[in-house]
Amino acid sequence: MYLNDKRFLKLFKLLSNSKAPLKSEEICEKLDIAPRTLRNDIKKYKSIFSENGVVLVSKPGVGYSFEIFDKDLYYKFIQEIVKNETQGQYLIPVYPEERINYLIKLLLSTDNYIKIEELEEQLFVSRSTLTNDLKEVRERLEYYHLDIENKPNYGMKIIGEEFNKRACISKYYFYTDTYDTVVLNTVKEENKELINKILYDTITKTDFTLTDIGFQNLVIHLVIVLMRIDKSIEDEKIEDIYKNLEYEKEFKIACLLVSKLEAQFNVKFPKKEIYYITIHLLGKKSLQYSNDALAISQDTQDLMNYIFKHIKQNFKLDFSQNFELFTCLALHFQPMMNRLKYGLYIDNPLIDKIKNENQLAFEISLYVGSIIKEVKKFDVNVNEIGYIALHFALALERLHEEVRSKNIIVVCASGAGSSQILLYKLKQKFKNYINNIKVAKLYELLDIDQSKYDYIISTVPIVINTQIPVINVQYFLDENDVELIKNIFAENENDYSFINEYFKENLFFKDLKGTTKEEVLKNMCYAINKEIDIPLDFYNLVMEREEMASTEFGNNIALPHPITPITNSTFVAIGMLEKSIKWDKQQVKFVFLISTQKDNTESLSLFNESITALVFNKKAMVKLEKEPTLENFKDIIKEMAMQERENTIDNIFE
Structure with missing residues (x-):
C-alpha cells in the first residue's frame, strides 16, 4: 500500500x-x-x-x-x-557495481549533458555516494582514454574519440547484461544474425581465420557501427597511420565485407569505418602454430630474443631453449602489436584469476610489458598482460616438472626378471618424477659416472662408497618402499628454512599508519630503512611496480614489491593496519612488502606458493588478526607451506 x-x-x-x-x-x-x-x-x-x-x-x-x-x-x-x-520493469540499479555500469552506459548513450541532480533522484542515492560512483566511473573510462566533462548549469557528458567510445560501448553494452534497455536501442536479433552470416561468408571466401572470440567481437563491433554510423568522422580527418592500412591484405577483406553490409542494410560506410574494421581483423586474426611458425617476422624474433635474455638476467629463468614458448608467444605478439599500435582494446574476464593464481607468470609478463614499451613505445595494458601470463604460466609449470625429474640408477641382483619387475613398478608409480633410469649390476657402479644421476635404488645392500644417495627397497616394491621413495624424492623441496630467513621481528609492523596506498607504502619503506639498508630509490621502484598493476589480491591482502630485484637479501616486511583502507579497488589491512635479492639463484617456489596461499585462506588471516605476533605468523606460513608441498606431492604421485 x-x-x-x-x-x-x-x-x-x-x-x-x-x-x-x-x-x-x-x-x-x-x-x-x-x-x-x-x-x-x-x-x-x-x-x-x-x-x-x-x-x-x-x-x-x-x-x-x-x-x-x-x-x-x-x-x-x-x-x-x-x-x-516503472510499471513492473527493473530499470534502475541499486547495488554499487550495478550503479557504476549503469552510469557508464547512460553517459555513453547520449551526446547531451546529464545533470547530477537528475541522477540523485533517479538512483535513490546521496550526492556523496554519487560522487564516489562517478570517481570509479572516471577510472574505468580512463582505460579507454575517455573522460567526463563537467559544465556548470548543464551537467556532465563523456568526451573522447569515437573509436574509443565504441570500444567502451562494446565492453559495457554487450559484456554486462543488465539494464541495457535503459540506454540502448534494442538491436534486432535478425540483424545480428545477418552480420554473423556476412562476416562468416567473407572470411571463408578470402581464406582468412579469426579466433572464436575475435569473430564474436567483430560482430559486436559491426552492430555498434550500424548503431552509430551517423557518428562517423569525416574522411578528410584521416591520419597517415590509417592510410597505411591500405597496404595490408586485411584492408581488402574489410572492403569486401563493407560492400556486402552496405548492400544488405542500405547504408554508406565512410572510409574511416573500413580502416576500423581492418584494425579489428589485424588485431584478432588467428595464427596457427603449425602453419605460421615459419612466418614469424624477423622483428618479432629479435624482440623475443631480447625479452628472453632480460628475463634470464632479472628472474634467473632461462627460456632460451623453450621453442614452444618462443613460437606461441611470437604468434601471440604479432596480432597483439597491431592492437597496441592502433589502440584496439580487448577484454580479459580472467584477469583477476590469472593474477592471483599465477603470480610469478604475471610478474614476468609485467616485465615483458615494460620491455615492449621500451622497444616499441607501446603501452601494454593489464588485459594484454594477463594473456601473456598464460603462456608463461604453462612454461613455468613445465620447467617445474623438469626440475623435479630425477635420473635413477637401479641395482637389482636377483636377475633380469626381477630387474624388469622393479623397473616396471618404478615407472608405474613415479612416471611423473623420473626422467631417466639406468639398470646396472652392483659391480658396474664403479664404472658409471654417478654425477649424472640423483639416486641409486637398490634391492641389495651397497657397501662401496657412492657419490649419490642410496635407497634400499624390495624388488616387488611394497607400500612402505613407495612411501619411502616418495618422501625422499620430495625432501629437497620441503625446506622451510625460508620462514626464519625471510621473516624477521624487526620487519613486523603491527601498527602501520596510513589512509592511502601511497601513504602506507611510504611509511612502510621508511620503517624498513630504519632497520636495514635499502636503496634510496626503493620506494619509487615499489610505486613504479604498483602503477603497472595493482598488487591487491583479496582477503584484505596486498603484496607490493619493487619492480626489479634490488636488495642485497630477500626479505618480507609485514605491515598491519588498524583499519583496512581501499588500496585500488579492494580493501587491504595486511601488507606483505616483498623484496627479492638481486642476482638471486635459489628457488623461491615454495616461498611464493605459501604467500599466495594466504590470499585464499580467510581463516589464516583471521587467526593472524586475533594474535598479531611474528611467531603466530610463522606458524601460519609453515602450515601453508606444508599444505602446498603436500598438494604438489599428491599431484605428482596421483
Missing part, C-alpha cells in the same frame, strides 16, 4: 538521498506539509522503514536520518519502489 503513497515515497527518497540529517523544517518545506503532518507521518511510517532494513533516527537539534541495518532488505525495497514506478 505504501508504494502508492506519494508522500511516503517523497519522504523515503528525501531521506535516502541525503548524506546529512535533515531538520523537520527542511523536510516540511520540501514536501510542502505542516510540522504536525510530518510528525504523524513519521509515526505511521516508522514500522515500514524498519521492516525494510532502515531505522529512522531522530536527534534533537540535529534532525532526521536513515541508518541502514540490512542492506539486502533496503535495496530490495528500493527495487520494489522502482518496479512499481
Whole structure:
C-alpha cells in the first residue's frame, strides 16, 4: 500500500538521498506539509522503514536520518519502489557495481549533458555516494582514454574519440547484461544474425581465420557501427597511420565485407569505418602454430630474443631453449602489436584469476610489458598482460616438472626378471618424477659416472662408497618402499628454512599508519630503512611496480614489491593496519612488502606458493588478526607451506 503513497515515497527518497540529517523544517518545506503532518507521518511510517532494513533516527537539534541495518532488505525495497514506478520493469540499479555500469552506459548513450541532480533522484542515492560512483566511473573510462566533462548549469557528458567510445560501448553494452534497455536501442536479433552470416561468408571466401572470440567481437563491433554510423568522422580527418592500412591484405577483406553490409542494410560506410574494421581483423586474426611458425617476422624474433635474455638476467629463468614458448608467444605478439599500435582494446574476464593464481607468470609478463614499451613505445595494458601470463604460466609449470625429474640408477641382483619387475613398478608409480633410469649390476657402479644421476635404488645392500644417495627397497616394491621413495624424492623441496630467513621481528609492523596506498607504502619503506639498508630509490621502484598493476589480491591482502630485484637479501616486511583502507579497488589491512635479492639463484617456489596461499585462506588471516605476533605468523606460513608441498606431492604421485 505504501508504494502508492506519494508522500511516503517523497519522504523515503528525501531521506535516502541525503548524506546529512535533515531538520523537520527542511523536510516540511520540501514536501510542502505542516510540522504536525510530518510528525504523524513519521509515526505511521516508522514500522515500514524498519521492516525494510532502515531505522529512522531522530536527534534533537540535529534532525532526521536513515541508518541502514540490512542492506539486502533496503535495496530490495528500493527495487520494489522502482518496479512499481516503472510499471513492473527493473530499470534502475541499486547495488554499487550495478550503479557504476549503469552510469557508464547512460553517459555513453547520449551526446547531451546529464545533470547530477537528475541522477540523485533517479538512483535513490546521496550526492556523496554519487560522487564516489562517478570517481570509479572516471577510472574505468580512463582505460579507454575517455573522460567526463563537467559544465556548470548543464551537467556532465563523456568526451573522447569515437573509436574509443565504441570500444567502451562494446565492453559495457554487450559484456554486462543488465539494464541495457535503459540506454540502448534494442538491436534486432535478425540483424545480428545477418552480420554473423556476412562476416562468416567473407572470411571463408578470402581464406582468412579469426579466433572464436575475435569473430564474436567483430560482430559486436559491426552492430555498434550500424548503431552509430551517423557518428562517423569525416574522411578528410584521416591520419597517415590509417592510410597505411591500405597496404595490408586485411584492408581488402574489410572492403569486401563493407560492400556486402552496405548492400544488405542500405547504408554508406565512410572510409574511416573500413580502416576500423581492418584494425579489428589485424588485431584478432588467428595464427596457427603449425602453419605460421615459419612466418614469424624477423622483428618479432629479435624482440623475443631480447625479452628472453632480460628475463634470464632479472628472474634467473632461462627460456632460451623453450621453442614452444618462443613460437606461441611470437604468434601471440604479432596480432597483439597491431592492437597496441592502433589502440584496439580487448577484454580479459580472467584477469583477476590469472593474477592471483599465477603470480610469478604475471610478474614476468609485467616485465615483458615494460620491455615492449621500451622497444616499441607501446603501452601494454593489464588485459594484454594477463594473456601473456598464460603462456608463461604453462612454461613455468613445465620447467617445474623438469626440475623435479630425477635420473635413477637401479641395482637389482636377483636377475633380469626381477630387474624388469622393479623397473616396471618404478615407472608405474613415479612416471611423473623420473626422467631417466639406468639398470646396472652392483659391480658396474664403479664404472658409471654417478654425477649424472640423483639416486641409486637398490634391492641389495651397497657397501662401496657412492657419490649419490642410496635407497634400499624390495624388488616387488611394497607400500612402505613407495612411501619411502616418495618422501625422499620430495625432501629437497620441503625446506622451510625460508620462514626464519625471510621473516624477521624487526620487519613486523603491527601498527602501520596510513589512509592511502601511497601513504602506507611510504611509511612502510621508511620503517624498513630504519632497520636495514635499502636503496634510496626503493620506494619509487615499489610505486613504479604498483602503477603497472595493482598488487591487491583479496582477503584484505596486498603484496607490493619493487619492480626489479634490488636488495642485497630477500626479505618480507609485514605491515598491519588498524583499519583496512581501499588500496585500488579492494580493501587491504595486511601488507606483505616483498623484496627479492638481486642476482638471486635459489628457488623461491615454495616461498611464493605459501604467500599466495594466504590470499585464499580467510581463516589464516583471521587467526593472524586475533594474535598479531611474528611467531603466530610463522606458524601460519609453515602450515601453508606444508599444505602446498603436500598438494604438489599428491599431484605428482596421483
